[in-house]
Amino acid sequence: MASSIFSSIERSGVSNPLIRKLQASRLLLPADLAELEGALTTTFAVPAHQDLARVNELPRDVHILTEGFACRYKVLPDGRRAILAFLLPGDFCDLHCAVLGRMDPAIASITACIIARTSFARINELASNNPRIANALWRATLADEAIAREWLVSMGQRSAGPQLAHLICELHFRLQMIDLAGADGFSFPFTQEELGDALGLSSVHVNRVLHQLREEELISLQGRMLTILDLPRLERFAGFSREYLRSPLPAPQSIPITHGIK
Amino acid sequence: MASSIFSSIERSGVSNPLIRKLQASRLLLPADLAELEGALTTTFAVPAHQDLARVNELPRDVHILTEGFACRYKVLPDGRRAILAFLLPGDFCDLHCAVLGRMDPAIASITACIIARTSFARINELASNNPRIANALWRATLADEAIAREWLVSMGQRSAGPQLAHLICELHFRLQMIDLAGADGFSFPFTQEELGDALGLSSVHVNRVLHQLREEELISLQGRMLTILDLPRLERFAGFSREYLRSPLPAPQSIPITHGIK
DNA sequence: CGAATAGTTGACTAACGTCAATACTAGTGG
DNA sequence: CCACTAGTATTGACGTTAGTCAACTATTCG
Numbered sequence: 001m002a003s004s005i006f007s008s009i010e011r012s013g014v015s016n017p018l019i020r021k022l023q024a025s026r027l028l029l030p031a032d033l034a035e036l037e038g039a040l041t042t043t044f045a046v047p048a049h050q051d052l053a054r055v056n057e058l059p060r061d062v063h064i065l066t067e068g069f070a071c072r073y074k075v076l077p078d079g080r081r082a083i084l085a086f087l088l089p090g091d092f093c094d095l096h097c098a099v100l101g102r103m104d105p106a107i108a109s110i111t112a113c114i115i116a117r118t119s120f121a122r123i124n125e126l127a128s129n130n131p132r133i134a135n136a137l138w139r140a141t142l143a144d145e146a147i148a149r150e151w152l153v154s155m156g157q158r159s160a161g162p163q164l165a166h167l168i169c170e171l172h173f174r175l176q177m178i179d180l181a182g183a184d185g186f187s188f189p190f191t192q193e194e195l196g197d198a199l200g201l202s203s204v205h206v207n208r209v210l211h212q213l214r215e216e217e218l219i220s221l222q223g224r225m226l227t228i229l230d231l232p233r234l235e236r237f238a239g240f241s242r243e244y245l246r247s248p249l250p251a252p253q254s255i256p257i258t259h260g261i262k
Numbered sequence: 263m264a265s266s267i268f269s270s271i272e273r274s275g276v277s278n279p280l281i282r283k284l285q286a287s288r289l290l291l292p293a294d295l296a297e298l299e300g301a302l303t304t305t306f307a308v309p310a311h312q313d314l315a316r317v318n319e320l321p322r323d324v325h326i327l328t329e330g331f332a333c334r335y336k337v338l339p340d341g342r343r344a345i346l347a348f349l350l351p352g353d354f355c356d357l358h359c360a361v362l363g364r365m366d367p368a369i370a371s372i373t374a375c376i377i378a379r380t381s382f383a384r385i386n387e388l389a390s391n392n393p394r395i396a397n398a399l400w401r402a403t404l405a406d407e408a409i410a411r412e413w414l415v416s417m418g419q420r421s422a423g424p425q426l427a428h429l430i431c432e433l434h435f436r437l438q439m440i441d442l443a444g445a446d447g448f449s450f451p452f453t454q455e456e457l458g459d460a461l462g463l464s465s466v467h468v469n470r471v472l473h474q475l476r477e478e479e480l481i482s483l484q485g486r487m488l489t490i491l492d493l494p495r496l497e498r499f500a501g502f503s504r505e506y507l508r509s510p511l512p513a514p515q516s517i518p519i520t521h522g523i524k
Numbered sequence: 525c526g527a528a529t530a531g532t533t534g535a536c537t538a539a540c541g542t543c544a545a546t547a548c549t550a551g552t553g554g
Numbered sequence: 555c556c557a558c559t560a561g562t563a564t565t566g567a568c569g570t571t572a573g574t575c576a577a578c579t580a581t582t583c584g
Contacts, residue, residue, distance in 0.1 A: 080419045105411065141403070142362055191563090422572070537574075553559105
């Protein structure tokens with residue numbers, strides 16, 4: 001199963017979205033970026049709706065989504081599936097697993113994906129020797145956590161309509177950050193069942209709520225392209241505040257430029 | 263468990279539960295523990311049901327819960343409150359906020375608490391100069407994340423009964439880890455409204471579900487003391503697996519003992 | 525002891541799930 | 555180009571879970 005999928009399309013990736021994201025964050029020096037990029041040599045392609053964790057059983061590798069959509073999920077004993085996060089280009093798939101040394105939630109592609117891989121040993125070496133990189137990686141996992149926390153708020157306190165609207169706002173904002181959302185809309189390749197598993201709703205109910213959002217002319221959805229018709233109104237309806245997604249610059253002392261004295 | 267190795271520290275009477283936890287994890291050398299403990303000099307008391315974030319508006323400090331129960335929460339514009347995590351002794355209150363440089367969710371005490379404080383600058387200095395400490399702190403935030411993810415599963419896929427049971431199992435396990443849960447039961451100081459805000463349920467429904475758990479003789483709850491009457495049955499009912507709470511030892515290469523070469 | 529807070533219970537309502545039938549769509553091979 | 559198929563979307567009828575409102579009781583605490 002595993003080998004056929006990884007008819008590895010090796011590419012010399014200068015345009016890794018993770019590197020671009022980190023570059024934009026201004027947390028790292030050019031030299032740091034080069035170090036990190038040097039570790040991301042191997043990339044491979046995965047078809048849509050493919051289980052990634054099972055394909056590669058080594059939890060000691062770290063994967064970065066480079067192109068396409070994926071998700072983290074967990075299946076319960078009774079067969080229900082919980083989608084815990086949607087992964088977009090530039091996101092780490094399993095950095096936390098590598099740090100903890102445990103392959104906790106599974107990863108699956110949603111669309112066809114391109115994924116970059118490196119060994120955790122390599123990442124760990126970089127982080128150990130360069131606190132700026134360690135800090136940037138740490139912050140990346142914390143950004144994940146902030147999104148998960150907001151999902152928690154959504155699931156607990158928002159009814160289905162606002163909850164779905166909130167997810168749309170989140171994806172829109174995150175895709176904008178990586179230049180993957182135009183003014184006209186963005187790629188929205190999720191099935192209603194996937195949305196349901198992410199929101200804790202049945203796919204039937206997702207359908208109805210989606211219908212409602214279209215009827216109220218908040219969004220339009222044709223093919224797999226979603227257009228936000230009235231962003232301010234959608235954000236208000238969702239109770240969305242982009243604050244939690246912003247990556248604030250750390251205070252001066254949290255970037256120890258003077259590292260090396262020790 | 264690792265008592266003989268760290269006997270020198272034990273004899274010196276480590277009172278801080280964070281240090282005890284890290285000590286038990288075997289991630290750090292005695293010297294590392296001493297470094298960290300040296301940073302936790304200031305402690306202060308907070309009465310029950312007190313807002314902690316507002317008490318200390320400086321987001322550049324890091325707080326560690328030393329005694330008592332607290333929670334992370336967020337209030338929505340419409341006044342609803344979402345509790346995002348319960349904090350137990352030894353937990354960081356706001357390490358992630360400090361790293362990200364943003365005071366995201368608020369913290370409130372549930373019981374009277376004792377809290378240790380240190381400056382983030384100090385923590386950051388330790389982490390920058392000592393990758394073992396950086397790793398341990400990173401893992402601590404990831405442990406948080408694992409719990410949040412499991413809450414997400416609970417809220418999305420479990421109905422109220424199993425969800426509440428799951429929370430009880432989680433708290434029981436976490437309290438056991440820090441020697442705060444006896445065989446006879448453990449302190450359970452949450453109001454039903456707090457439980458509701460954490461589970462995304464109304465307090466009325468929490469009451470009914472709690473009643474049901476008692477009727478089925480899974481738990482008993484008197485005063486603020488909860489007793490688990492049949493742990494295996496409760497865990498089965500909740501769909502609880504303690505796997506996600508375990509702190510696995512990292513693979514050898516993730517503890518670079520040889521740090522200092524650079 | 526009294527006042528506030530927390531817990532309990534019932535009646536009713538709203539949100540969401542389940543089941544099932546039908547329509548659409550993209551990809552497939554003839 | 556068409557039919558075939560499997561997955562996906564849509565819609566209706568109905569059941570279940572959980573929310574709301576409201577009254578009442580039990581605790582806690584000053």
